Amino acid sequence: MNNRDTSMQFFEYVRKYLTEFMPRHRNLSENTVQASRDALNLLLDYCVKHLGIPLVKIEVKTFLDIGITTGFLDWLEEKRKCGNATINQRLSCIRSFFKYIAYEDVTYASIYNRLLTIPRRKVDKNKTIEFMSEDALKAILSCPDTKLKTGFRDCFYMSLMYDSAARNSEMLSIKMKDITDNKTAPYVFVNGKGRKKRSIPLMQKTMAICHIYVREFHGSYNPDDYLFYVIHHGEKRKMSDDNVAKFIKKYAKQAREKCSEIPFKVHPHMFRRSRAMHLYRNGMSLPLLSEFLGHEDPETTLIYASADTEMKRKKQQQLT
Known part of the structure; x- marks a missing residue:
């Protein structure tokens, strides 16, 4: 088998894994498949742009070198500034892919075994969560130029993400049919982890912005169109998480010039955390907050109570 054939074999494994094995055989959610797609895309991007390996020469045996x-x-840590939890998630995706290849061809099992020797990064579970104050949030939301089409889209995206406290992956998977406006109690359906779908109530002012957005971006109603999209080769495509991270970073930098409360690093998940903390501080109980956030384990939500207590303790020490 020549280099071209072995490269084609590798990319055939990628295709079958993402389009057949994960969604059909394992019945995994769209978000889980997307996470694996993103991890493999980043890995290939690293090989091509940073190691100088031509795409047509990448094959399964390329990854016998665990150093890659x-x-x-x-x-991921140094250049993309990813945290340990994100790095561990990318590693898990890569391991799962090569485990699949090992089942397809046992001669590649050694690659999977070598990947298992890579230690996971330590994640500090007691780390204080970062979130934005209400003033910081208002400052960021005021930055997009809503007279521009993309600026209005970005403003609505951040507003909806905060109001719904949805994960970024959940936001990007929202389709037109998932938004319901029954006048008195609008809500949105999101696909959470483990294919669990939940409905989230929306504020009336968020829904008002939504109506304008739909008129501007969805002239013809198609229930299966993604709410947020980009045009690629004349076709509507699902917006990428990199696109979201890019415009949020831009607006955070602008907002920091007029609001000192903007955290140094603002990322999409911070909108979810901020909404959760604001709701908790305004009296929402932890069990209800857990349901609102779609946490599989209710104890996960305790981090907001712990963070709030820790901040009060530090403030008390400053005053004494």
Whole structure:
């Protein structure tokens, strides 16, 4: 088998894994499949742009060199500024892919076994969560130029993400049919982890912005169109998480010039955390907050109570 054939074999494994094995055989959710697609895209991008390996020469045996994968993980930390939890998630996706290849061809099992020797990064579960104050949130939402089409889209995206406290992956998967406006109690359906779908109530002012957005971006109603999209080769495509991270970073930088409360690093998940903390501080009980956020384990929500207590303790020490 020549280089071209072995490269084609590798990419055939990628195709079958993402389009057949994960969604059909394992019945995994669209978000889970997307996470694996993103991890493999980043790995290939690292190989081509940073290691100088031509795409047509990448094959399964390329990854016999465990240094490629460990170097990729270091690159995620140093260049893309990913946290340990994100790095661990990317590693898990890569391991699962090569486990699939090992089942398809046992001669590749050694690659999967080598990947298992890479230690997971330590995640500090007691780390204080970062969130934005209400003033910081208002400052960021005021930055997009809503007279521009993309500026209005970005403003609505951030407003909806905060109001719904949806994960970024959940936001990007929202389709037109998932938004319901029954006048008195509008809500949105989101697909959470483990294919669990939940309805989230929306504020009337968010729904008012939504109506304008739909008129501007969805002239003809198609229930299966993604609410947020980009045009690629004349076709509507699902917006990428990189696109969202890019415009949020831009607006956070602008807002920091007029509001000192803007955190140094603002990312999409911070909108979810901020909404959760604001709701908790305004009296929402932890069990209800857990349901609102779609946490599989209610104890996960305790981090907001712990964070709030810790901040009060530090403030008390400053005053004494």
